[in-house]
Amino acid sequence: MNRILDDISGEKEGPLVILVAGIHGNETVGIEAAKDIFRKIREKEVHLDGRLICILGNLQAIASNKRFLAYDLNRAWKEDYVNLVAEKADQLVHAEDRELRELHLTIDELLASDEHEEKILVDLHATSSDKGNFIIIPEAEADHPIVKALHLPVVIDMEKYLEGTLLNYYQYHGVISFAFEGGLIGSREAIELHESGIWEILDTAGMISHHDHEEVDHYEKKLRAISDSLPSKVKAFYRHWVEREDEFVMKPGYINFQKVEKGELLARDKYGPIFAPATGLIFMPLYQDSGNDGFFLVQELVREELVNLYQ
Numbered sequence: 001m002n003r004i005l006d007d008i009s010g011e012k013e014g015p016l017v018i019l020v021a022g023i024h025g026n027e028t029v030g031i032e033a034a035k036d037i038f039r040k041i042r043e044k045e046v047h048l049d050g051r052l053i054c055i056l057g058n059l060q061a062i063a064s065n066k067r068f069l070a071y072d073l074n075r076a077w078k079e080d081y082v083n084l085v086a087e088k089a090d091q092l093v094h095a096e097d098r099e100l101r102e103l104h105l106t107i108d109e110l111l112a113s114d115e116h117e118e119k120i121l122v123d124l125h126a127t128s129s130d131k132g133n134f135i136i137i138p139e140a141e142a143d144h145p146i147v148k149a150l151h152l153p154v155v156i157d158m159e160k161y162l163e164g165t166l167l168n169y170y171q172y173h174g175v176i177s178f179a180f181e182g183g184l185i186g187s188r189e190a191i192e193l194h195e196s197g198i199w200e201i202l203d204t205a206g207m208i209s210h211h212d213h214e215e216v217d218h219y220e221k222k223l224r225a226i227s228d229s230l231p232s233k234v235k236a237f238y239r240h241w242v243e244r245e246d247e248f249v250m251k252p253g254y255i256n257f258q259k260v261e262k263g264e265l266l267a268r269d270k271y272g273p274i275f276a277p278a279t280g281l282i283f284m285p286l287y288q289d290s291g292n293d294g295f296f297l298v299q300e301l302v303r304e305e306l307v308n309l310y311q
Contacts, residue, residue, distance in 0.1 A: 014050025025061025
């Protein structure tokens with residue numbers, strides 16, 4: 001399996017858009033969507049300015065259809081650890097060490113090029129619960145034109161709870177980076193949503209025009225329709241951390257952005273029932289057998305709160 005899924009460069013200068021798919025090996029909808037995008041660009045002879053490339057994240061986990069093998073590759077992007085893995089190439093122990101080193105080298109080589117003034121990294125994901133359609137991005141870039149064009153809920157402050165993510169690492173290094181969470185793992189709807197998002201990114205970045213692809217308007221309408229019933233911007237304020245030995249089991253039926261009340265029974269583990277510590281919107285409830293994030297709570301930011309936030 002090649003690290004580079006596909007790569008197209010246009011004849012004219014333009015942005016560099018790097019899609020990273022499958023950093024969690026069981027989240028393959030981004031891979032399928034990227035394949036469709038590249039195929040349609042070629043079949044329909046879409047004019048492209050700049051460069052679009054898709055890189056596969058955790059090759060070994062993708063082959064095994066597992067989130068990860070030894071550790072979560074999307075929690076390892078910490079400066080000290082990335083440098084350590086780079087320095088000890090001959091002493092790597094874990095499967096993800098090799099993945100981290102190769103992925104880091106591949107992305108850094110792309111970013112080192114002076115051919116593109118604007119460089120954008122999009123980390124494609126899916127969730128284990130329904131209504132998993134949202135953007136995770138640091139607050140400073142939450143109003144970037146590309147993010148706004150996607151019309152999906154924007155989640156800020158996640159970096160306070162999720163350390164070592166790919167997007168935070170490259171955001172720190174000056175690259176516009178965000179996670180595009182495109183729906184339920186394995187669903188056809190998630191593939192279509194990823195496709196819609198990628199076309200919007202290319203369009204808003206000025207890499208294609210509405211005249212180059214007749215379905216761009218269709219994709220924008222699809223994104224707007226999905227977002228109609230969802231909050232526009234939310235802020236994370238709580239995470240329930242779990243260990244594998246906790247025997248954590250989420251109560252069935254919760255979906256992203258569903259309101260929960262303080263004291264509501266949300267899950268159980270070997271220590272007993274787990275109740276909501278506050279009223280809020282539940283976010284990314286864990287419905288798979290791997291991962292340390294049991295659930296998050298977020299709060300919607302209304303206009304008045306946003307004014308205060310930016311003062």
